[in-house]
Amino acid sequence: MRAAAPDGPAAMAPEVAAEAAAIAGRHADSVDREARFPAEAFAALKEARLLGLMVPRDFGGGGGGLADVAAVAHALAQKCPSSGLIYAMHQIQVACLVRHGQDSAWHRGFLERLAGEQLLLASATTEAGIGGDVRSSACAVGEEPGGAFRLEKQATVISYGAEADAILVTARRGADSPPSDQVIVPVLRGQTQLEEIGGWDTLGMRGTRSVGYRLVAEAERAQILPLPYADISARTMLPVTHILWSSVWLGIATDAVARSAAFIRAEARKRPGTPPPGARRLAEATAGLQAMRGMVRGALARFEEAADDPDRLTALGFAVAMNTLKTEAAEMVVRIVGQAMLAGGLSAYRNDSPHSLGRHLRDAHSAPLMINNDRILGNTANLLLAHRDNGSLFG
Secondary structure: OOOOOOOOOOOOOOHHHHHHHHHHHHHHHHHHHHHOHHHHHHHHHHHHHOOOOOOOOOHOOOOOOOOHHHHHHHHHHHHHHHHHHHHHHHHHHHHHHHOOOOOOOHHHHHHHHHHHHHHEEEEEOOOOOOOOOOOOOOOOOOEEOOOOEEEEEEEEEEOOOOOOOEEEEEEEEOOOOOOOEEEEEEEHHEEEEEEOEEEOOOOOOHHHOOOEEEEEEEHHOOOOOOEEEHHHHHHHHHHHHHHHHHEEEHHHHHHHHHHHHHHHHHHHHHOOOOOHHHHHHHHHHHHHHHHHHHHHHHHHHHHHHOOOOOOHHHHHHHHHHHHHHHHHHHHHHHHHHHHHHHHHHHHOOOOOOOOHHHHHHHHHOHHHHHOOHHHHHHHHHHHHOOOOOOOOOOO
């Protein structure tokens, strides 16, 4: 596979992403069937230097923006949603480091390593005993002699944790800190011990290998990102997560509609002048896809417009918009894939058909559960009690 040119990987991202996506697609059934990490896709992404796409060029990265990363995630998800989702989750962590770590010597060095070695990053934000609330932690950063710390976390989910080169972990700032006083710290593979505490035999997104682990890490305190996790979450992690996840779900919907459209065209050629029975359902799915695409693009533009303004990023209206993107996109992908399956009929329902949408449907149903839509809708409802919409057509 051809690697991106050193002087312009961001400009070449669409071309090399298409090559990586093709490789991901060739192994997608195996990844899904065996619930295994998509190693072939990520070997291609590393060779193309797309794991460091968002790292600034000063650190040896691609210098790309969120739109570039979203486009790669979207391309991958059309062929292998697990690959697209892992890429998105990796880039969420990269965004946090790029946007909030450049004032720290340790993190500047880590960004150089990330770009140079094409490190794969995971995250450990969920924890046993806190009910899925990522804005609370039970574990704490414990003081150790010589500027070190020790951390132990019962993480209910660490996606592709065994394959990650580093994991960004949330924890209370100290043993006496309340659950909401959190920091986030990248810990390296050699600093971390992982003990599995749960398996991963799921309906869809099987290649993410989102296993639970007991994580124990001993590292330097210099590795802790200086900004509180609450600020990093509001300014970067929450909006970037919702935009990139939605880009992945859009990729699933895009391929589902494309497969059904191919089926409908083939049926129409068999009976010229007679619309196939599923044509109307295809029209509905296409309309939904266009609406979903506009929603994701709109949210991306809104984030990029506010990206350098902490006040806008932490405004209630912005949080409502990003939460709404997540919940709506998660519902839309399920609906669109369902409509596309009705358009394709039994050909879409079969697992041994070139128009099969079985994996698309299973993967799509993960969307409302990551993070659970009901939890996000509850948070949005609380925000709306304090937020007054200005009534503008463009929000």
